[in-house]
Amino acid sequence: MITKATLENITEITNLVNSAYRGETSKKGWTTEANILEGTRITETELTEILQDSNNTFLIYQENNKIIGTVLLTNKKSELYLGMLTISPDLQNAGLGKKLLQAAEDFAHSSGLPKIVMTVITIREELIAWYKRNGYTDTGKREPFPANLDDVVLHSEPLEFMVLEKNII
Numbered sequence: 001m002i003t004k005a006t007l008e009n010i011t012e013i014t015n016l017v018n019s020a021y022r023g024e025t026s027k028k029g030w031t032t033e034a035n036i037l038e039g040t041r042i043t044e045t046e047l048t049e050i051l052q053d054s055n056n057t058f059l060i061y062q063e064n065n066k067i068i069g070t071v072l073l074t075n076k077k078s079e080l081y082l083g084m085l086t087i088s089p090d091l092q093n094a095g096l097g098k099k100l101l102q103a104a105e106d107f108a109h110s111s112g113l114p115k116i117v118m119t120v121i122t123i124r125e126e127l128i129a130w131y132k133r134n135g136y137t138d139t140g141k142r143e144p145f146p147a148n149l150d151d152v153v154l155h156s157e158p159l160e161f162m163v164l165e166k167n168i169i
Contacts, residue, residue: 001061001062001063002059002060002061002062002099002100002103003059003060003062004057004058004059004060005051005058005059005060005070006051007048007051007052009060009067010044010047010048010051011044012066012067013047013058013060013067013070014042014043014044014047016067016068016069016070016086016088017041017042017047017070017084017086018040018041018042019088019089020032020086020087020088020089021033021034021041021086022034022037022038022039022040022041025089026089027089028089028090028092029087029088029089029090029092030092030093030126031087031089031092031127032089033121033124035154036121036123036124036153036154036159037153037154038154042084050072053074055074055075055076056072056073056074056075057072057073057074057075057107058070058071058072058073058084059071059073059100059103059104059107061087061096061099061100068087068088068091068096069085069086069087069088069091069096069097069099069100070084070085070086070100071083071084071085071086071100071101071103071104072084073104073107073108075111075113076113076117078113078114079113079114079115079116079117079165080104080107080108080111080113080115080116080117080168081116081117081118082101082104082116082117082118083118083119085097085100085101085118087100097130098134101134104116105166105168108168108169109168109169112169113168113169114167114168114169115165115166115167115168115169116136116165116166116168117139117163117164117165118131118136118163118164118165119143119161119162119163119164120161120162120164121145121159121160121161121162122142122159122160122161122162123157123159128162128164131164132164134166135166136164136165136166137164137165137166138162138163138164139163139164139165140163141162141163142160142161142162142163143160143161143163144160144161145158145159145160145161
């Protein structure tokens, strides 16, 4: 079941996102950043701020009262920004990510937003290919990777984000 996250979900979401993006547990899934970055992907404080921002909607995918997937949707007035699409590393490749993408598209449509945009680290070629198979295109735009003092970059080349988009309406 896909529903909106609440402040009561913060600890579980934080643990899921960090386990899917960074560290040893993330290596069970194919979407890990563990070979690129070390450090915490998100803190409970950061997630609380995200949930308290009225422009953000954080969807959670639950089975048996356990959160197994998430996606952050930010209303940017002329488009919907999609971020933190997360599936439990043990459950990746089961079609759950596609269900959350569809929920995001439904949300954009019901909000009257004509497109969804996202950023993906450019060297994450397999993930970019997955988004492209799901209808997203490379806009040609690039954004610098933020200098987060908590992150340790393990990759030799400088990191940057590719901006992807999908027209909804």
